[in-house]
Amino acid sequence: MEGHEGWDEYAPFYDWENARTLGRRDVPFWKSLALHAGGPVLELGCGTGRITVPLGRAGVDLVGVDRSSAMLRRARQRVRRAxxxxxVRLIxxxxxxxxxxxxxxxxVMAPYGILQSLLRERDLAATLDACFRALEPGGVFGLELVADVPSWKECRRRVSLRGWRRRPGGTHVTLVETVRQNRARRLTTFDQAFIERHGRRRTxxxxxxxxxxxxxxxxxxxLEKAGFEVSALLGDYRGGPWDPRADVWVILARRP
Ligand SMILES: C[S@@+](CC[C@H](N)C(=O)[O-])C[C@H]1O[C@@H](n2cnc3c(N)ncnc32)[C@H](O)[C@@H]1O
Known part of the structure; x- marks a missing residue:
């Protein structure tokens, strides 16, 4: 099992699902951080460009990296259209x-839980080392962990979203999920079935x-073990302090 698995298959549904969940709530936070960085920005796991494109529009000099070619294809279309x-360079x-x-x-920014796609301690250590090296001295590493992942209730084949993709009369989509928690290993697995209906056709x-x-x-x-100095723990996207009940988990750290 690898944390980068599943994203190619997820790509056609990612924007549809996100428009109904997080939306763009975190974008102003990352935009402000990037505009104050005073130099080039690296986005880890840029996906379909949900954050990448608004930052590019705001004038940020940005490189996005992602392992999924299907996610990147969508990001490239968006970047061209905008x-x-x-x-903006995508790699x-x-x-x-x-x-x-x-x-x-x-x-270096790691938004929307990208570091949660690293399923082993050695993968996280390798990534933090790589980020440390990519940053200039004094550079900032910002990351968000999606707070509610470990508290998802386990379930079997529950309908968690349904709606139209594009307008009514287009394709109707239903997301059916099975959620499994492995508390000992801190792993959460989402088995997803996206059911598409277009007229009488169903896939x-x-x-x-x-x-x-x-x-x-x-x-x-x-982060400290990798050589960073942690400079802030934030509990919302306006810069408020983190506490264990916060529903946003953002950490800012600096390369000394
Ligand atoms: C939650 S999405 C975030 C996408 C985008 N930043 C956003 O906020 O909408 C996570 C992305 O990380 C990518 N990813 C997961 N593991 C990766 C890895 N080891 N290296 C590069 N990209 C990875 C996936 O392909 C996916 O596009």
């Missing part, structure tokens, strides 16, 4: 082995995605 291809790669020269970036696409969630104090310790 005409930010002069400022297929793995965040555990970043292909950049040392000290290239002023900010079902199944895949699984797994996340590993460390607590905020645990992640802060991993």
């Amino acid at each position: 005409r930010v291809d002069g400022r 297929r790669g793995d965040i555990r082995q970043l292909p950049f020269r040392r000290g290239r970036f002023a900010l 079902t696409r199944r895949f699984a995605i797994t996340f590993r969630t460390l607590s905020v104090p645990q992640m802060a310790r991993r």
Whole structure:
């Protein structure tokens, strides 16, 4: 089992699902951080460009890296459509082995739980080392852990979303989920079935995605072990302080 598995299959549904869940609530936070970085920005796991494109539009000089070609294909279309291809570069790669020269970036951002796709301790350690090297001295590493993943109730084949993709009369989509928690290993697996109905035609696409969630104090310790200085723990997207009940988990750290 690998944390990067499932994303190619998820790609056609990712934006549809996100429009109904997180939406763009976190985008102003990352935009403000990137605009204050004072240099080039690296986004880990840029996906379909949900954050990448608004940052490019705001004038940020940005590189997005992602392992899924299907997610990247969508991001590339968006980048072209928004005409930010002069400022935004998208690269297929793995965040555990970043292909950049040392000290290239002023900010490395890991939004929306990308580090939760690292299912083993050694994958997280390799990624933190790679981010440390990619940052210039004084550069900032910002990450968000999706707080509610470990508290999802286990369930079997529950309908968790349904609605139209594009307008009524287009394709009707139903998401049926099975959720499994492995508390000992801190793993949460979502077995997803996306059922599409278009007129009388019906197709079902199944895949699984797994996340590993460390607590905020645990992640802060991993960052310190990798050489970072933790500068802030945030509990909302306006910069408010984190506490164990916060529903947003953001950590900012600095390469000394
Ligand atoms: C939750 S999505 C985030 C996408 C985007 N940043 C957003 O906020 O909408 C996670 C992305 O990380 C990518 N990913 C997962 N593991 C990866 C790895 N080891 N290396 C590179 N990308 C990875 C997936 O392909 C997926 O596109």
